[in-house]
Amino acid sequence: MKDKKEVSGVEYNEKLLEVRGLKKYFEKHKGIFRxxxxxxxxxxxxxxxxxxxETFGLVGESGCGKSTTGRTIIRLYKPTSGKILYDGEDIGKLDEKDLMPYRKKIQMIFQDPYASLNTRMTVADIIGEPMEIHNxxxxxxxxxxxxxxxxxxxLxxxxxxxxxxxFSGxxxxxxxxxxxxxxNPEFxxxxxxxxxxxxxxxxxxxNxxxxxxxxxxLTYLFIAHDLSMVRHISDRIGVMYLGSLVEVADRNELYDNPIHPYTKALLSSIPIPDPELAEKTERIILEGDVPSPINPPSGCKFRTRCKYKSDIxxxxxxxxxxxxxxxYVACHLLQN
Incomplete structure (x- = not known):
């Protein structure tokens, strides 16, 4: 594969998308009368x-909320709270009519190529339908x-x-x-x-x-769990755990200098093709299971699996x- 080009410094006026305090909660009803x-x-x-x-990579374990983040940004889900600023406009609060121009600017490539295409439509109809909708x-x-x-x-x-x-997958x-x-999307x-x-x-x-x-x-939000592929394609990377970001950095900075204990464990799981080097590399095995997003731990969500946890x-x-x-890192080890 080709090597991803390096990008220069970040300037505020270069921002296309900014997410601030985004939350997406799903209601779950219980009891006889629900x-x-x-x-x-x-x-x-x-x-x-x-x-x-730019390509911003979003990684984490299955169920960490990375796909929900993407679907909320594109407004397939309505955000519970927070702001989704696209070119300075908060699209998180727009109704369907006002969202139409942004439906054209923001598109999505779905995970499952088998489920994301209408089996009753020809390829021409599938590709042509958005053109007709947006005139x-x-x-x-x-x-x-x-x-x-x-x-x-x-093709x-x-x-x-x-x-x-x-067709094949x-x-x-x-x-x-x-x-x-x-x-003709932008993002x-x-x-x-x-x-x-x-x-x-x-x-x-x-490629x-x-x-x-x-x-x-084009600008990409690239969501994946293949850490080696994310490094290849991304300019910057965010690491998610149980619905929250724990670390954000340029791709090389993140992989060469991981700081959060979860990021270190995640990166240590990347397979190494050289058997001799693999034997010398420390594997960090996290103990316990990922907590429930219904009742997450207080304070730091990762503390139940972290060997460095303290009272704070x-x-x-x-x-x-x-x-x-x-x-950027969210860890009390750096803030004490």
Whole structure:
């Protein structure tokens, strides 16, 4: 695979998206009459920003809230609280009518290429439908644009009349990418776009996403659990645990100098192809299970699995602080 280009310093006026104190709680009803309400705190006070033409990687264990974060940003879920600023406009509070212009600017590539495509529609219909909804193209112009998009993602004109079940997983994901590109978006949320694909296909899809970013000046939120792939494609990376961000840094800074105990454990799980080097590398095994998002621990959510915990970890929620080199960590070890 190609190596991701380095990006220079961060300036405020380069920001395309800024998330401030984002929360997404899901209600869960209990009891015979289902009157008791519990809240699943899927996303709990998350803040970060993404610069224009940048790729921000979001990683963490399954169930940590990274996909919910992406779906809330694109407003598939209505946020419980917090702000989602897109070019300075808080889109978290807009109704469906006012959201329409942003539906065009922000698109999503879904994790499952089998479930994200309508099996009763042809490829041409799947790619062409967003163009009609947003009044971008119709008739012959739409047909030409569909063929152009198919060629762009490595397919051809002959595929336009076929149905999703006639394609492999990698080809279906290419169709999903073509659909996302059909409305000329600025920002694409990639929700684990390669996790359901064969390893041999994953690199092809990632390289294609990088080529498209360079050609069209796209901005990505890249959500994944493949830590080596996230390092390859991302400019900056945020690490999530139980609905909250615990560390944010430039990709090389994060991988070369992880600070939070959870990040260290996460990175130690990356397979090393060299057997001799793998034997010398310390594996950090976390004890216990991930707590329930319905009733998360007080204070630091990671304290139930952290060997460095102290009394303050139980009492106070750690805040993300800058430890230098634009490296942000939420840990009381650094704040005492």
């Amino acid at each position: 009157k008791k309400v519990e809240h699943v705190k899927a996303v709990d006070d998350v803040s970060f920003f993404i610069n224009k033409k 971008i193209a119709s008739g012959k112009e739409k047909e030409e644009r569909i063929i152009e998009l198919l060629n762009l993602v490595g 051809s004109k002959i595929h336009a009349s076929r149905y999703p079940h006639e 990698g080809q279906r994901q290419r169709i999903g990418i073509a659909r996302a590109l059909s409305v 694409i949320i990639c929700d684990e776009p390669i996790s359901a694909l064969d390893v041999s296909i994953q690199a092809q899809v990632v 294609m996403l990088e080529d498209l970013q360079e050609s069209f000046g 970890c139980k009492e106070t929620v750690p805040k993300l602080i800058d430890v230098g080199n634009k490296h």
